[in-house]
Amino acid sequence: MLDILDALQYTFIQRAILATILTSIACGVIGVYVVTKKMVFIAGGISHACFGGIGLSFFLGLNPLIGLLPFSILSAAALGFLSKKTKVSEDSAIGILWSLGVAVGVILIYLTPGFAPDLMTYLFGNILTVPASDIWLMAAIAVIILIVVALFYKEFLSMCFDEEYTRVVGVSSDKIYLLLLCLLALATVAMIKVVGIILIIAMLAIPASISRKFSHNMKVMMVYSSIIGAVLSLTGLALSYQFDLPSGATIILVMSAVYLLVVGISEVWKKVQRKNVDADFE
């Protein structure tokens, strides 16, 4: 344990902790929408499409996060447009975007002269290499997400529950949906450094799914899921430091283990309660 406490004095560890907390807030809030609106794979599609943005940044010699931002928003908008305004079914659109983004990324990286050294960082995340500028970006993303969710809370709630009725009362649920996809794209960009493109889905879905076991109120779920996300991510980070494991993968392992535990306990709890009811009848 002492290793970890010692580690706290290093700037890169402090940054990693800050980045983890900021990301947990962003994805805790958005994750609740992702889970309740059942758009986990839309999140997967957007995050993989982001690989194209990373490829583009390498090709043009930019900071990858700069290429990521427009690319992720663009892919979210494309996804929303394809599924809402054309007859392409949403899961086909997701699948196409998913592969297309990766393909574009692979080709651009292939065309880039020289070796792309930190590609793995973007695929699987490496929170220990987060520069200060990225922290500012993550903070900005978290703030934007919180503000937009606060402003559009009732519209998001209505649209997620019943898109058609939202239209009936005269609010464009397509536009609200598109806005939510854009927020999801922003959250994705914030998460890429922490867990990487491939592991983002779990980080969005797990804290929100756990919070669902404890509350039926969306606001409360958002608070729980942010806290759960932060605690589990920091636990994963500590373990990865202690045992010298990749941080992103360790975070996901911790989250998955806790999720399985929570699901297991709640199932057993339900059975016990059912037995009690049966016993009352006898």
Next chain:
Amino acid sequence: MHAKEFDSNAPVLDVKHLWVRYDSHTVLEDVSLRIGGPGEILGIIGPNGGGKTTLLKAVLGLIPISKGDISVFGLPPEKARAYIGYVPQYSKFDYDFPISVLEVVLTGRLKRAGLFRRYSKADKEAAMRALETVGMTDYKNSQIGELSGGQRQRVFIARALSNDPKFLLMDEPNTGLDTFMQDELYRILDELKKEMAIIVISHDIGAVSAHMDKIACMNRRLFFHDSKKMSRENFIAAYGCSVDLVTHGVPHRVLETHSYAHGADGSTCGCVTAPIILSDVLSDSLSGSSCNPKPEAADQSDCTEEAK
């Protein structure tokens, strides 16, 4: 053609020669329908896939229409939504969704509350009034998934009422309700119809007919009648299949036979089927009713299923 603003003197609903096509498939064919004012419940019945829901969605402006004209309170449908309450089909929600009864009802006032604002005190009071109308105030903090089917249906009615509509559209409100709860539903509707026009659509004629003031049959075309009189031809034309009329009993009964068949002679039918009062079927058919029966349909008595 349409007025600019809400006109309480304009007919509640005026549908003129409406056609709706999806690709090459015609769903609604030359439908005309007019509702003058509040005070009545119009029941639209017809088989599944007959275009009932499509008609409601066209009236709400949710789907593009191919030909014809719809005006609601003198307005085009999209503009009239603020005056319409809509209770959609019951089965299509995710009932695990983290939302409370009061939050569901408040979404009826989403537009009125305005962007960037929370629901106001007035919004919450309107929602509570709507919940009171349907007798669900005690459940305002329950999660929607904790309710029974009938309670949920009442919550969705409250959501439609929260915006003080002048016109209520209900899509298959009987689904999932037992007979007792259906009676309760129609008791609520009987109160509501004093203030608003109501359309109820259902594939189950038995469940709706006793409570409707007017009935229309719908199967691509609409056969609209100003009274509860139903002629054999109306049913045949709408359902494309013969209908059993149990004659010489008072009251007369109509038991439609399509896929919801009861006994061919009606007398052996053990289920609760609401009777439709037929003033006189015979004279109706002799005087020549407004709709033309498909001649071939009259022979389709073989689609009558036998009683259990």
